[in-house]
Amino acid sequence: xxxxxxxxxxxxxxxxxxxxxxxxxxxxxxxxxxxxxxxxxxxxxxxxxxxxxxxxxxxxxxxxxxxxxxxxxxxxxxxxxxxxxxxxxxxxxxxxxxxxxxxxxxxxxxxxxxxx
Numbered sequence: 001x002x003x004x005x006x007x008x009x010x011x012x013x014x015x016x017x018x019x020x021x022x023x024x025x026x027x028x029x030x031x032x033x034x035x036x037x038x039x040x041x042x043x044x045x046x047x048x049x050x051x052x053x054x055x056x057x058x059x060x061x062x063x064x065x066x067x068x069x070x071x072x073x074x075x076x077x078x079x080x081x082x083x084x085x086x087x088x089x090x091x092x093x094x095x096x097x098x099x100x101x102x103x104x105x106x107x108x109x110x111x112x113x114x115x116x
Contacts, residue, residue, distance in 0.1 A: 023052045025049060026049065029055055032084045033047075034061060036115050037062055037114060037115075040059045040061045041062075041111060043058070043110065044068070044069045045070065045108070046066070046071070046073070047080065050075065051076075051077070053066075057111065069103065070104045072101070079098045083115065086116070090112045091112070
């Protein structure tokens, strides 16, 4: 499902906004991740939701952004939504190729534990 606010520019792998507007998928994902990580995340991780943008989780909290990160996790919208809602096991998503991880695997595992 690809819903976006009018005039929101999308660049593959980036949460890019014009006039403060962003993809509704990114907006909702930031909201859901913030609820699961109310005190932020001890390291820096980036989620790239293919075709929508990216989200940063760090000690300051969760926000749309394309900052450098210790680990980058890439998935499509449905896989990401399933992981957040608990319907998709992140380890199984990785093993089946639905979730790609680039960077520190230990940090990815720490994030997976924090989200479950």
